[in-house]
Amino acid sequence: MNAPFEAASALAPDATREATPEHEVAVIGLGYIGLPTAAVLASHGWSVCGVDVSPHVVETVNAGGVHIEERDLDGLVRSATKARLLVASTEVPTAHFYMIAVPTPLGPGNTPDISFVEAAARAIAPKILPGACVIVESTSPIGTTERVAELIAEVRPDLAVPRFGDEDAGDIALAYCPERVLPGRIVTELVYNDRVIGGVTPACAARAAALYHSFVKGDCLVTNARIAETVKLVENSFRDVNIAFANELSMIADAMEIDVWEVIRLANRHPRVHILQPGPGVGGHCIAVDPWFIVAGAPETARLIRTAREVNDRKAVYTEEKIRALLAAAPGGKVALLGLAFKPDIDDFRESPALEIASALARDLGERVMVVEPFTDDLPGELAGTGASLATLDAALREAEVVVVLVDHTAFRHLSPGDLAGRIVYDTRGMLTR
Numbered sequence: 001m002n003a004p005f006e007a008a009s010a011l012a013p014d015a016t017r018e019a020t021p022e023h024e025v026a027v028i029g030l031g032y033i034g035l036p037t038a039a040v041l042a043s044h045g046w047s048v049c050g051v052d053v054s055p056h057v058v059e060t061v062n063a064g065g066v067h068i069e070e071r072d073l074d075g076l077v078r079s080a081t082k083a084r085l086l087v088a089s090t091e092v093p094t095a096h097f098y099m100i101a102v103p104t105p106l107g108p109g110n111t112p113d114i115s116f117v118e119a120a121a122r123a124i125a126p127k128i129l130p131g132a133c134v135i136v137e138s139t140s141p142i143g144t145t146e147r148v149a150e151l152i153a154e155v156r157p158d159l160a161v162p163r164f165g166d167e168d169a170g171d172i173a174l175a176y177c178p179e180r181v182l183p184g185r186i187v188t189e190l191v192y193n194d195r196v197i198g199g200v201t202p203a204c205a206a207r208a209a210a211l212y213h214s215f216v217k218g219d220c221l222v223t224n225a226r227i228a229e230t231v232k233l234v235e236n237s238f239r240d241v242n243i244a245f246a247n248e249l250s251m252i253a254d255a256m257e258i259d260v261w262e263v264i265r266l267a268n269r270h271p272r273v274h275i276l277q278p279g280p281g282v283g284g285h286c287i288a289v290d291p292w293f294i295v296a297g298a299p300e301t302a303r304l305i306r307t308a309r310e311v312n313d314r315k316a317v318y319t320e321e322k323i324r325a326l327l328a329a330a331p332g333g334k335v336a337l338l339g340l341a342f343k344p345d346i347d348d349f350r351e352s353p354a355l356e357i358a359s360a361l362a363r364d365l366g367e368r369v370m371v372v373e374p375f376t377d378d379l380p381g382e383l384a385g386t387g388a389s390l391a392t393l394d395a396a397l398r399e400a401e402v403v404v405v406l407v408d409h410t411a412f413r414h415l416s417p418g419d420l421a422g423r424i425v426y427d428t429r430g431m432l433t434r
């Protein structure tokens, strides 16, 4: 038993000390959150087993490799596996702590699908020992941690599983602690961000907090599970609503032939105004998704949050229509689309409005579409096979009549309006004027 476990077990029910689990921490789901979390825990001395349903992911990690791109992650995983503090498996082991970091996608009608969380709970249940602690990190609809408790209780009638509002500690602990890390800065933010830790009971929160205290340099803020679930959804909805304001403003300014970037720059000089940046829509697997979890829970009341989602989705369609209109002014001409990722300087194309726009254009304009994306060697998704081409920045600027900035990657930021003289330019990110 090493130092971090002793610290964490100080708050554990006595039963913990009777059991000898195979690992101190089991992280279920080795994706964008699970793998960095497992590696950071291991780098702080914990013995960690990462669990994934994909044999490919498990083999890659056990060989010291990574299957996702994230700054500083490869070195961390390599050292952790070499030190044997991180192993991966397709089977859930016995452990003191279980962290669930599986996807919670949107199902039909924009309703949350928590089936992967439920499957993780069912896989943990037969293995869990008295004194263990289960922490859900996946972004989840309100009530999911209690659902996990219910599923474990069904499989394990021998355990006193805590219920929301209980005074007693119970045999195991259940908590919700949302991940809040920014893709591209995950390894750093895992350590330095504050964490919100919500227990099904106060004893559960204290038990989970002990684990986070061992590696988090930010504050660990303790609350109940329902509040912590709500906090996560609210954070991303707050951002979505504010980006929607900027996107709506950009369309209004367009119609009035006003420079939206200048308006925002000057309005933001007011001490209490901070308008975000318009773009071609909102992408990624969090901000464009999580607000729907609130809407699904309160469909009649969550009017602003729903409208913001619709405004941000509409901005992508608006951008595509505008590019088509610009191309109509250059009959037969080519368009250079700069960037496909969902935001600058990452290689993540999931839910990317830029990719959506490029694909829609390429479907009927084919080889008139040139894409410049320094973060890929091949055209991703359905763009491949449309006739569209992946070009260097120089080639695209030479050949295209219309140039559209979809993502303000650093690799494009040296461009000035002068470099694009004679071209029809549409800068959805305000990169050329900022």
Ligand code: SAJ
Pocket (backbone or CB within 6 Å): 139, 179, 180, 181, 182, 183, 235, 236, 239, 243, 276, 277, 278, 279, 280, 281, 282, 283, 284, 285, 286, 287, 342, 343, 344
């Ligand atoms: N965007 C704009 N204008 C802006 C800011 C962002 O159009 O002014 C767009 C981006 O281009 C991108 C999208 O919004 O398409 C989302 O990008 P982001 O950088 O704002 O956020 P994500 O999705 O990478 O990460 C968010 C973060 N949440 C918040 O900032 C409240 C992160 O802390 C969360 O951990 C992450 O979601 C998550 O996993 O939920």
